[in-house]
Amino acid sequence: MELAIILPTYNESENIEDLILAIEDLNIDLNILVIDDSSPDGTSEIVRRLQKRFSNVMLIVRQCKMGLGTAIRDGFKFLMSLPDKPKYIVTMDADFSHDPKDVQRLLERAKEGYDIVVGSRYMKGGEIMGWSFSRRITSKMANKMAKATIRLPISDFTSGFRCYSMDYVQKTLPNLQSKTFEIQIETLKQAKILKMKVAEIPIMFINRKRGKSKLSIREIMDFSIFIMKTLNSTILKIIKKQPLLII
Numbered sequence: 001m002e003l004a005i006i007l008p009t010y011n012e013s014e015n016i017e018d019l020i021l022a023i024e025d026l027n028i029d030l031n032i033l034v035i036d037d038s039s040p041d042g043t044s045e046i047v048r049r050l051q052k053r054f055s056n057v058m059l060i061v062r063q064c065k066m067g068l069g070t071a072i073r074d075g076f077k078f079l080m081s082l083p084d085k086p087k088y089i090v091t092m093d094a095d096f097s098h099d100p101k102d103v104q105r106l107l108e109r110a111k112e113g114y115d116i117v118v119g120s121r122y123m124k125g126g127e128i129m130g131w132s133f134s135r136r137i138t139s140k141m142a143n144k145m146a147k148a149t150i151r152l153p154i155s156d157f158t159s160g161f162r163c164y165s166m167d168y169v170q171k172t173l174p175n176l177q178s179k180t181f182e183i184q185i186e187t188l189k190q191a192k193i194l195k196m197k198v199a200e201i202p203i204m205f206i207n208r209k210r211g212k213s214k215l216s217i218r219e220i221m222d223f224s225i226f227i228m229k230t231l232n233s234t235i236l237k238i239i240k241k242q243p244l245l246i247i
């Protein structure tokens with residue numbers, strides 16, 4: 001198997017069917033893995049129905065809402081345990097913010113020898129549609145801080161639309177600990193530590209039209225704490241490298 005797409009879902013009943021159909025329409029040899037946290041809106045029942053039609057749709061239902069980070073990590077773990085492991089794994093939001101047509105472009109770039117290819121909203125050619133001014137500013141600030149701490153040659157550290165190589169997943173999964181949205185930063189941090197190759201391609205991000213945001217205050221806090229901790233350890237490392245000035 002060449003490619004698997006992880007779709008984390010929590011209350012995405014208004015989006016999941018159309019999204020799976022759009023991915024099937026791509027006509028790429030791939031598997032789809034939905035990780036649903038027992039969404040009360042019946043997302044998993046829709047996926048079960050689609051499984052009867054499409055043999056490449058897999059579903060993991062977890063007991064309760066456990067966070068995006070653990071969903072992606074569980075997806076990695078499951079795909080890694082398959083006898084026929086995918087060579088590449090794409091993660092994407094299940095709310096149609098990410099265009100399924102970009103999957104092929106992410107995959108092609110990854111095949112050039114990259115461990116992570118990020119679908120970037122902030123590089124030349126990238127775009128965000130439908131976000132409020134405050135949402136844009138918050139995202140820009142989070143990205144500036146992430147870039148200052150992780151120092152990789154990319155412009156979008158928080159995008160969830162990515163392609164990972166299986167090699168990357170096998171090397172980093174034991175180190176990943178994120179529970180929620182900070183997984184996007186932690187995965188890049190691990191790539192930097194292990195000197196893996198990271199690239200980005202421009203994408204157009206369209207704000208969700210259906211369903212509600214899952215980004216709670218708690219999750220924003222977890223995300224900010226992770227960035228602060230990383231920033232702190234980077235500053236400490238820089239200070240240690242500087243010889244002390246004794247006057």
Ligand SMILES: Nc1nc2c(ncn2[C@@H]2O[C@H](COP(=O)(O)OP(=O)(O)OP(=O)(O)O)[C@@H](O)[C@H]2O)c(=O)[nH]1
Nearest residue numbers: 008009010035037066067068071093094208213214
């Ligand atoms: N399984 C699982 N999926 C989640 C969880 N939290 C978010 N998701 C999914 O992760 C993806 C990203 O979440 P979103 O709510 O779209 O987050 P966002 O894009 O920052 O916020 P929006 O502006 O609402 O789009 C979506 O497909 C969600 O359904 C969770 O706790 N468990």
Ligand SMILES: [Mg+2]
Nearest residue numbers: 093095097208
């Ligand atoms: Mg979204």
